[in-house]
Amino acid sequence: MSRRAIWLMATDESDNHEILEIVRGKLIRSAGIWFDNNEPNFKKWSDFEAAFRNRYFSTTSTHKKFDTLKQRKQLPDEPITSYFDDIINLC
Template sequence: TMTTTSQPDGTPATSIVYVQAPPRTPPNFSGNLHEDVDDWLGQYGRVARLNGWGPEQSLRNVYFALEGTARTWFENHEASISSWQDFQAELRRTFASQQRRQRAEELLQARSQGPDEGVTSFVEDVLCLMNRADPNAPEEKKLRFLMRGVKETIFGGLVRNPPITVQDFITEATNIERALQARASHYQRLPGVAALSTSSCNSPDLRDIIRDVVREEIRKLLPAAT
């Protein structure tokens, strides 16, 4: 598209050319066991929004993104599918992975924030797994997994004023993470390093243990010296 603009002072007109980006092509889905129908629907929906497709156009174009078993299924049931919402529901019902939710639940139960992992990476992965394991999970359940798996140094700051929403968790955990990083940079320390308490070294129990160990080592050496 070309637009011409004229200048009031008589200077030559300028032309502005608008180049329309070509439409994106959604990924294909064939219904194989290794494919995840929910992931594919999410990818297709993202492309549809980018291309400006509404529900009706998404349904009209979906045939060209299907192949193999999935395309055969659509051809057999196309007459009974009247909306994009119906298509998504029927596709999930037909090609849903039975192991998807179970596997996500197992990963969620074992998920904890890595030593060098940032808060954003940890939170997004937990929410992704939660969406697969329990798409309708309440805020309380999401928070429980986030609080259980977050780093100990961050958890200690969160329990002072426990978050009540996921967004509260993200905000507070990120602030704590930044504070720890600033401290580490200022004192040239690692955020996860715990300081050794000097008072613990002076406790009577520890002194007695050290004394007993020294005495035992001296006792072992005395026979050899004689």
């Protein structure tokens, strides 16, 4: 089933249980365990979506920022204030 089909079905609350079962079948390893542990909290698709985004997308963003921060060096002609502001934004 395509992502679009899942999203379209998720907009109809009568199909929430079926959608969540489909999603559970797609999750593997730690994501599947996380789903199983939190499934009672998912009364509807939006409950799952918010929890999933909070759990997985925020950490992905944090890792990307940290990797960028580790690689960041002041450029030869870059003002210290620009470099400093960029470092602060990455923290």
